[in-house]
Amino acid sequence: MxxxxxxxxxxxxxxxxxxxxxxxxxxxxxxxxxxxxxxxxxxxxxxxxxxxxxxxxxxxxxxSLPSDSNDPTRIRVKRLSQSVVWELVPVAEGFDVQTATTIYEATVDADEAPVTAEILKGVVKNVVKALPKGQDVDREALTSAVRGALKRVTSGKKQATPKKTVTAKPKTTPPVPVLPWDSPESLNRLLRQHxxxxxxxxxxxxxxxx
Structure with a gap:
């Protein structure tokens, strides 16, 4: 199961x-x-x-994970965070799931650093503008567009001049509660109870x- x-x-x-x-x-x-x-x-x-x-x-x-447990792609996907996936939701709902996963994979392949939600948000914002609605998306062209968008996003961050700001307590978003899927016994007990x-x-x- x-x-x-x-x-x-x-x-x-x-x-x-x-x-x-x-x-x-x-x-x-x-x-x-x-x-x-x-x-x-x-x-x-x-x-x-x-x-x-x-x-x-x-x-x-x-x-789509490769069978090799040491494959870099497998390791990256297993560490996938909710915040990163959330940035792909507009793409999946506006186009399809395959387009969303292609954008993520192309971003990962083009950037040696870990892909954060902030970076992916910038890539998605740049790429979606050029995607043809109601038409099949060419994977090769999409990958190329992602690489170009990633360069613009990362170069913009490097060139930005930091401004002096008053340190404020960061706002925190309550974490999404985790259901006990890692404990079949706990889950089974809850299901039997409720x-x-x-x-x-x-x-x-x-x-x-x-």
Whole structure:
């Protein structure tokens, strides 16, 4: 089962939440999906929706992982953060998931430094302007566009003159709660406690579907 093989896989959490929401599996104990998210996982409906919107992109990246555990691409993807994937959501929803993953892969291949959400946001902003809507995106042309955008983003950061600013306490965004996907025992216990046996079987079947 997928949840037994993945450790802290936020995309699996998003996929499960989508199944629970669309199948209304929360109705056994809760009157709404919002109530379910709040009382069961301590997260808002907005946080749950964010995970749901991200999971197709992250899963596509995990599904394309090379078998060699030492491959640099495999290592980078396994360290994929939610903040990085979130910057690709507009691309996946405006075009498709493949275009989003291609932008990420091309950015990683063109930059030796770790790809941060800030860098990826700049690349996406530059590249999306030139993408033809309603048409197939040429992978080679997209990769070339990403490299050009990355140069503009990184050179702009190097040339920018830092301004003196008053140090202020940075605003922090509450982290998205992590569901216990790394502990099958804990997850199974929660499901048995809060879901009917029929709903647990349905969820397990849907999560293991290809």
């Amino acid at each position: 997928a949840i037994e093989n993945l450790k802290v896989a936020f995309w699996a959490a998003g996929k499960a939440l989508e199944i629970i929401r669309d199948g209304r599996l929360y109705r056994a104990e809760h009157t709404s999906f919002e109530e379910y998210c709040d009382q069961r996982w301590g997260m808002s409906r907005g946080q749950a929706d964010k995970l749901i919107r991200m999971w197709p992109i992250a899963q596509a990246m995990f599904d 879901m009917t046996e029929e709903n647990r079987r349905t969820l397990g079947k849907l999560l293991t579907e290809e």
